[in-house]
Amino acid sequence: MPVREKTFVNHFAQLFGESPQSVWESPGRVNLIGDHTDYQGGFALPIAVPYSTWIAARLRPDEEIHVYSDYLHDQRVDLSLNAVSQLAKNKPLSGLLGFVVGVWDLLGVNTGANILLMSTLPVASGLSSSASLSLALLAALSDLTEHPYDAKTLIRLARQVENVYLGVESGILDPLAIVRGQRDCAIFVDALAEEGQPVAFHYAQAGKLLFIIDTRTPRTLAGSGYHERVKETQRAQDILGIPCLRFASAHDIDQLTDPVLQARTRHIVRENQRVQSTIAAAERGDWNQVNQLLWDSHQSLSRDFMVSTPVLDETVAWLQDMGVGARMTGAGFGGSVVALGDSDQYTAIESVLTRRYREQRWTLPRVLTVPRPADGLHKVL
Incomplete structure (x- = not known):
């Protein structure tokens, strides 16, 4: 269900006895193409989606922090500034507590606050619920303390929350896409420059x-093969003697003798090319070519990078049989598939996937729609 501003503000007032001073919406993101390229300085093409984290916040006159959230089954966090300082020394942390401690510690906030968090983002499904939550907290707290940060700093801080406080080796893609998101546009991400430019995706x-x-096959980056892929690509760049695989060529692929490192590098080189080809195809309205690029990307992630699963592979194959462009999206090892079909195919897609998943005795999937790319992180009140 969508979050409605008035209802959300009223909920905060009922919980804490007064109205919030600041309300923000932080969307999730889905990556259309270009996965596992960001930590090697490559390209990606995400969009902000109309599923998001909402935060309402008000500073307290004391040092108490009270957070209520529907994130991960109605969590509450109640702690003092002194507890934040102590917990920050025991990184990495986990759950909502880790996000709260990370944001308070990074920003150096010296007062307490009342916070309400609500989300329409499915957790651990590849839509970047964690970066969305980090940015919501960072934006609201920096706003309340009258030290708002520019977009690039917010992106850097959100990455620090995950890398330093939660122990997740995530790249720049997620926070950049959420902050730079723009209606009716995809964001062409250059991870090496840590920047993203809107490109039409109509x-x-x-x-x-x-x-x-x-x-409905959750994955956790910290406990998956994500770290292994990061290390493999670093070994490949070291062997090739280049700053990152963004600069690798087809010739470089052939110079690698280890078949695993060769496959990982091949994916990154070709995926960077596919991102640029997707932008060009969308610009000229060649959606059949976009579909083909999505299918090619999935095969590369499955075979060369080996981050797919049987559930993801079969889901993409069933959609491809329907003529729907599809690929796994995000870090892999579970999560979501992104697909581009006709606007009247929702019922058919849901029906086919429901039948197929039942035949396999898998938990039934949830089919979400994105009628158009959404706006990025923004202040509501």
């Missing part, structure tokens, strides 16, 4: 609809 005008299939 699939709605062509009668298309973007689908996100939450396969």
Whole structure:
């Protein structure tokens, strides 16, 4: 269910006895193409989605922090500034507590606050619920303390929350996409420059609809093969003697003798090319070519980078049989599939996937739709 501003503000007042001073919406993001390229300085093409984290906040006159959230099954966090200082010394942390401690410690906030968090983002499904939550907290707290940060600093701080306080080796892609998100645009991310530029992605005008299939197979970056892939690509860049695989070429792939490192590098080189080809195809309205690029990307992630799963592979194959462009999205090892189909295909897609998942005795998927790319992180009140 969507979060409504008035209802959300009223909920905060009921919980804490007064109205919030600051309300922000922080969307999730889905990556259309370009995965596992960001930590090697490459390209990606995400969009902000109309599923988001909402935060309402008000400073307290004391040093108490009280957070209520529907994130991960109605969590509450109640602690003091002194507890924040002590917990920050025992990194990495986990759960909502880790986000709260990380943000308070990074920003150096010297007062308490009352906070309400609500989310329409499915957790651990590849839509970047964690970066969305980090940015919501960072934006609201910096706003309340009258020290608002520029976009680039917010992006850097959100990455620090995950890397330093939660122990997750995530890249720049997620926070950058959420902060730079723009309606009706995809964001062409240059991870090496740590910047993103909006590019037109008007699939709605062509009668298309973007689908996100939450396969209900949660994954956790910290406990997955994500770290292993980071280390493998670092070994490849060291062998090739280049700053990052962004600069690798087809010739460089052939110079690697280890077949695993060769496959990992091949994915990154070709995926960077696919990102640029997708932008060009969308610009000329060649959605059939976009579909082919999505299918090619998935095969590369599955075979060369080996971050897919049987559930993701089968889901993409069933959608491909329907003529729907599809690929796994995000870090992999579970999560979601992103797909581009016709605007009238929702019922057919849901029906086919429901039947197929039942035949496999898998938990039924959740099919989300993105009628058009959404705005990025923004202040509501």
